Amino acid sequence: MFKQRQPASSKNGSVVVTVEGSQMARSLLGSNATSWTKLVMDLYPPGTSVRSLTCSYCNVEQPPRSKHCHDCDKCVLQFDHHCVWLGTCIGLGNHCKFWWYICEETSLCLWTGIMYITYLKANLSSAWWKDAIVILLLVTLSISMIFLLLLLLFHSYLVLTNQTTYELVRRRRIPYLRGVPERVYPFSKGACRNLYEFCCLQSSKYRMEQLPTAQELEEKSRPYTFCDVVTCRCCC
Numbered sequence: 001m002f003k004q005r006q007p008a009s010s011k012n013g014s015v016v017v018t019v020e021g022s023q024m025a026r027s028l029l030g031s032n033a034t035s036w037t038k039l040v041m042d043l044y045p046p047g048t049s050v051r052s053l054t055c056s057y058c059n060v061e062q063p064p065r066s067k068h069c070h071d072c073d074k075c076v077l078q079f080d081h082h083c084v085w086l087g088t089c090i091g092l093g094n095h096c097k098f099w100w101y102i103c104e105e106t107s108l109c110l111w112t113g114i115m116y117i118t119y120l121k122a123n124l125s126s127a128w129w130k131d132a133i134v135i136l137l138l139v140t141l142s143i144s145m146i147f148l149l150l151l152l153l154f155h156s157y158l159v160l161t162n163q164t165t166y167e168l169v170r171r172r173r174i175p176y177l178r179g180v181p182e183r184v185y186p187f188s189k190g191a192c193r194n195l196y197e198f199c200c201l202q203s204s205k206y207r208m209e210q211l212p213t214a215q216e217l218e219e220k221s222r223p224y225t226f227c228d229v230v231t232c233r234c235c236c
């Protein structure tokens, strides 16, 4: 996530980015709105209109994959979704933590379920109503676990293909994704690289991705051949 602390009505127009450890952001510190605009414009194909990229709420040019969240009232890099349970946006800076959170919740449900089953097996002679309560809890837990497991699998799929929930759901409404064929993942660098960047580059909270060129998209949309399967094209 990135915060644009500068109010829209500012006269000097400088953009302040809260950041630690990012080389790109370090270069931004002390810079002005013009350099920020240039930086963002370089991420888009030549000829893209600045106007169409400017967030009307923050008055700042949005890099690709970012979106304004109305609940948080700020633009979020690599916006995934706004989580009402956690009360925050899930984006570039915390998507990895969110994945581990779901993983932990799923494991916890599984472990509790095993405990319930063990209890039921060990207490066959106990009062029937105690067993009934445990069975009811077990059913509720199973439903929660199925939901969490599906959510975990869904986010794992997003990670391996370098997509976000927002991009997947609103693919046809996002201008730069409209022309991209259905089964092509424009930001994917191969499953292994995607996984590495997701797990290990989280400290670069202000890492911004360039839109792929027409040539790169054409390469990604090329049908798989036997040679591609042997060389594991989807992974590398």
Ligand SMILES: [Zn+2]
Binding pocket: 055, 056, 057, 058, 059, 067, 068, 069, 073, 074, 075
């Ligand atoms: Zn905004």
Ligand SMILES: [Zn+2]
Binding pocket: 069, 070, 071, 072, 073, 081, 082, 083, 088, 089, 090
């Ligand atoms: Zn939000």
